[in-house]
Amino acid sequence: MSAPVSTDTTATPPLPLPADLVATLQATLGPKGWSMDAGVLESHNREARGKFAGAAKMVLFPASTDEVATCVRLCHIAGIALVPQGGNTGRCGGAVAKCGQILINLARMNQIIDIDARDFTMTVQAGTILHRIQQAASDHDLLFPLSLGAQGSCQIGGNLATNAGGLNVIRYGNTRDLVLGVEVVLADGTVWNGLSKLRKDNTGYDLRDLFIGSEGTLGIITACTLKLFPRPRHLATAWVALGSVDGALDLLALARRETGDAIAAFELISRFAHDLCLRHIQNCVNPLQTVAPWYVMIEITSSRPHDDLTSVMEGLLERALENGFITDATLARSDAQRANLWALREGIPGAQTREGGSIKHDVSVPVSSVPALIERGIAQAHKRIPGIRPCPFGHVGDGNIHFNFSQPENMPRETFLAQWEDLNRDIHDIVADLGGSISAEHGIGQLKVEELVHYADPAKIRLLTAIKQAIDPKNTLNPGKIIPDK
Structure with a gap:
């Protein structure tokens, strides 16, 4: 298909x-x-x-x-x-x-309603662009940590509706973890004003979490109150070569202990993904001459004024080398070098598009199961499509791998993409066997409706259906998304 x-x-x-x-x-x-x-x-x-x-x-x-x-x-x-x-x-x-x-x-609903530096909160309308929220927080010496590739155009209401993930989940959590309150228009036009700044409110069902991740099927989020954090004053970013994904997990555990859990990003990049960026993304520079099957980009941050994160990172990398977790590393010594490392990581989707047809998976497993997922997934993909070129990368620190595959060099694009659903099922079967999720941060939409029905506990599907029926009985809010239409 x-x-x-x-x-x-x-x-x-x-x-x-x-x-x-x-x-x-x-x-x-x-x-x-x-x-x-x-x-x-x-x-x-x-x-x-x-x-x-x-x-x-x-x-x-x-x-x-x-x-x-x-x-x-x-x-x-x-x-x-x-x-x-x-x-x-x-x-x-x-x-x-x-x-x-x-x-x-909701693009016209783009006002920042309130920034409260004492409460560490910001209240905004749902059409506000994510990058503008980040900048407004920074202008108040604060941080809103949600960071996505589309942050220059995505709106915060959509981020909440899909419970978007991004690059800083390991430190700050998913979007759901960054929200204190929401205002929602329900299916019949009723407005629920849940714009609370409270961090503790134990008064019944958590309606906020009901609408976050609901993809507009239960209500339309029109405003939200967000958590803010102290703005980092120092950071250190490194690019590391490894011999295996197991080594990445060893490095992650060591880094969490050595840095006091100050990791803001921990991104796994395969050699193939690395080479695609160097081939297709303008001005990307190879940060290491060492050739390795895997790389990790790690970034640590601190808001304390006198922290020396360069020394902390150097000590971490030295111990990782001594323990054999990594084979080589380089530390960004300037803003330009740091920007190059991020360009290598963030350029992967665009580079893969330029390379040709690709079949994509946004999946998550327990962090300890990431090596098994990648090993089993690559083996099964080669079995189904000889010559396929695996392109796994992503937020290994939270178990979310973008398990992508590029078409074989001598296979027509259409022939390759015709096997999309079969390869999806292969990878999703492995994910399910490892106790993972078929959608880590992109949502279900209409793309994965049948996959959700196939893999989810039937009790979950009954609950989702019952909630939808109770809140939107006429099915006039985004029908056919998340759960199938009757």
């Missing part, structure tokens, strides 16, 4: 949007609050990876929570589905709308 692509090809086309609904929405939002222009719709219907083709004929741009609530209520009454969309950077088709559905994009 080919890589999953969705276009609206039903035998009976959906009815046009009700004219009275369209007119009321237009009047409610004003001329800046909606579009039915083909060019505007084309950009919002285009999904980041090109696996799904959206077909929405209308996109809404509300400017306030009240406007979101009105739109949701009107669509709920009319029985028309709304598909929430943030920066449209998702990887699983979660923000793609079919014909007969309406997109609702």
Whole structure:
């Protein structure tokens, strides 16, 4: 089977949007609050990876929570589905709308409402770009640690809706761990104001966590209160060569002990991924002449004014060499050298795209099982597709591996991608056997709905279905995402 692509090809086309609904929405939002222009719709219907083709004929741009609530209520009454969309950077088709559905994009709701340096909190509207939040925290000598490749365009509401992961999970946790409160518009237009700054609140079910990771299927997040942290004043970044993934785990354990758990990033990079970046990403420089099958980029940080992290990192690397965990290492001595190391790590997805067709997996296992996952996964992939080129990389410090594969050099792209679902099942079977997850940080969307049903405990699927039915009985919020439509 080919890589999953969705276009609206039903035998009976959906009815046009009700004219009275369209007119009321237009009047409610004003001329800046909606579009039915083909060019505007084309950009919002285009999904980041090109696996799904959206077909929405209308996109809404509300400017306030009240406007979101009105739109949701009107669509709920009319029985028309709304598909929430943030920066449209998702990887699983979660923000793609079919014909007969309406997109609702929160880009105009982009205000930073409050920054409280005593509470170490920031309250923002859901359409605020992640990088702007990071910068606002830094301007107050604080840190918002969520860091993603798409941070220049992704919106915080989408980050919460998918419980995005990123580069600093080992130190600060997933997005869920960075949120104190949310404001949500429910399926019937009711607004739940849960914008609490409380760090302890034991008054019943945790509704906040119900909506974080729900991908807009239970409610539309319109604002949130985020945790902030002291801004790091010092950091040290190193690039390390290793002979095995087991060595990476030994290094990780040593680093946690030697640095007082000050690790902000611990990224595993295969030799193939490393070479792809040097080949395809402009101005990337090889940080080490040592050729090794695996590399790790490690970064430690501290907010204490007098910490000497360079000496801490040098001591760590010396002990790792003495113990045989690593074979070589280099420490970034300037901002330019550090930027080069990050360019090597963050350039992998783009470099792999330039290399040709790729089949991707966003999976996690217990950290101790990462070597088994990679060894078994590579062996099975070679068995299924001789000549396949494995490209595993990722956040080994939290067990999240982007287990990607590039097409064999002499195999046509279409032939390779036709085996997408079979290879997915191979890798996901191994992940399940190791007690892992088929979606570590990208969500389920519509890409992994059937996979979730296949691997999850049936009791979990019943609970997910019951929650959806209870909160959105008419199925007007992002239908077909996470759980299958009836």
